Amino acid sequence: MSTHKLLLLPGDGIGTEIMQEVKKVLAWFNARGTAQFETEEDLVGGAAYDAHGAAISDAAMDLAQASDAVIFGAVGGPKWDGVPYDVRPEAGLLRLRKDLQLFANLRPAICYPALAGASSLKRDVIEGLDILIVRELTGGVYFGEPKEVTDLGNGQKRAVDTQVYETYEIDRIARVAFDLARTRRGKVTSMEKRNVMKSGVLWNEVVTQAHADYADVELEHMLADAGGMQLVRWPKQFDVIVTDNLFGDMLSDVAAMLTGSLGMLPSASLGAPDPATGKRKAMYEPVHGSAPDIAGQGKANPIAMIASFAMALRYSCELITEADLLEKAIAATLDKGLRTADIAEAGDATISTTQMGDAIIAELNALSA
Ligand code: NAD
Ligand code: IPM
Ligand code: MN
DSSP: OEEEEEEEEEESTHHHHHHHHHHHHHHHHHHHTSEEEEEEEOOOTHHHHHHHSSSSOHHHHHHHHHSSEEEEEEOOOGGGTTSOGGGSHHHHHHHHHHHTTOOEEEEEEEOOGGGTTTSSSOHHHHTTOEEEEEEEOSSGGGTEEEEEEEEOSSSOEEEEEEOOOOHHHHHHHHHHHHHHHHTTTSEEEEEEOTTTOHHHHHHHHHHHHHHTTOTTSEEEEEEHHHHHHHHHHOGGGOSEEEEOHHHHHHHHHHHHHHTTOGGGOOOEEEOOOOTTTOOOOEEEOOSSOOOTTTTTTTOOOOHHHHHHHHHHHHHTSOOHHHHHHHHHHHHHHHHTTOOOGGGOOTTOOOOOHHHHHHHHHHHHHHHTO
């Protein structure tokens, strides 16, 4: 039986509520006995700032480095609006991504059949949707230097963020996208703004060069603004979308709404395989944030978080049967008409975060009986 070391970082707001539901799923798999999960838990985000004055402690970073995978809830909230920029809650998440070198962020957007009516888009636009956004996660304007605000002394300030990409960063994320497309429908759409940005010109060039090793995969280039429009107009034209850190952030929130709710979209953030062991550092987190507007009310949809754990089973633990089982349990729960408020249609009864977690456990029991 395989043993897997997980670090749980619930974070802030609904992060703690949805992590409770993952803990139930973890306990279920531990009791089932086909794999064993050893977990540690620590603070991140505003919770870590309140305790240590930093958005993640060095001790928590050490635990993250030593784990097979980090399971991350969400960070941020109005309570920390005024804290210094370097220790704001989101800095904890960015440090995890950067220090663990999690350059490849996989954000799958799937329309579950039962939710085809829950999206704000028409049913035929999203029915059967299955796309994957591959977002570059450790470069671009998020991390480029200089990044600063200068006081110009005349009552004006000047703020600078820098978009930087080097060849190797674009090449490795393009290859992740091509490799994944091979396991899917064989198409990659690369999105940048080469009409305005030098980094977009390089992005386009490097992706095209990498494509030479993937003759069996179709490559299409699209300007990122047009890509946003096409995602809403006819999203089923896409299979894999590869794009930079900032465009990927925005486009994946758009993609989330194709699935009905931000509360549905999971993600995996992966590093390069270790040459010695073949293992990748990894973190799994929902695409959504800490949802301060509904935090503490038991309304959060835990599916994005639980589906992120399913991705951990698949990509970090090689527990493919278990990942399939958990994803089936989520689909079966939705098929039964169980809905948290964010995915309810007019007239639907709604259930709480805890009830949704319990319903998924009930389906796990039913499917494995
Ligand atoms: P958000 O994703 O937290 O919320 C946007 C909207 O979606 C809200 O109306 C919220 O109620 C809803 N929503 C999100 N997740 C949901 C869920 N699981 N179930 C039901 N409804 C859900 O984005 P925001 O309000 O712009 O940001 C709030 C805070 O979260 C900010 O501090 C932001 O920086 C942070 N944030 C963190 C992460 C992260 O930790 N990975 C991601 C995005 C935003
Ligand atoms: C996301 C979030 C983060 C990002 C924030 C919280 C730093 O929006 O994971 O999508 O911008 O990457
Ligand atoms: Mn985002």
